[in-house]
Amino acid sequence: MSKAFTREDLPEVDPIVIKRPMLPEGVPNYVTPRGLELLRTEREALLEARRNALAEGRHGALPNLDANLQAIEERIATAEVVDIPSPPPQEIRFGARVRVEDEDGNEHIFEIVGVDEADLDSRKIAFIAPLARALLGREEGDAALVKTPRGEEEFEILGVSYGESD
Secondary structure, rough: OOOOHHHHOOOOOOOOOOOOOOOOOOOEEEEHHHHHHHHHHHHHHHHHHHHHHHHHHOOOHHHHHHHHHHHHHHHHHHHHEEEOOOOOOOOEEEEEEEEEEOOOOEEEEEEEEOOOOHHHHEEEEEEEOOOHHHOOOOOOOOOEEEEEEEEEEEEEEEEOOOOOOO
């Protein structure tokens, strides 16, 4: 085989530093138990990637891996796990799964989680997001006004639950 097709001719590509969502000054780093486990899993993957980079002599990858590790270690160290009380509250709090109806009659379900666990594709919104802030403290049957790029929108709260099932 020609040397043109071997791996050693490829340039070393360093991992990119993952930009973590910012927490506003003075806001605690609330996490769900699942969110903390995801952070720990991410840390283990980064540690493994660092070990592999060292073993393979890819020293150029170390600064980015170390930066990612430092950021994740900080998030884990500052994490405040929020457990759901038993019985669960009627009002919307951190960790709640909320079913809402928008002004157009469309239903949406969101779970209020920590900033590192937030993922709109999975319907998980950070507790500091405008929608989450508008929902917190409300109950089923209440309405919440949210400022959006389209203006102020109203969401009717159809249900509140806690836990994995919905």
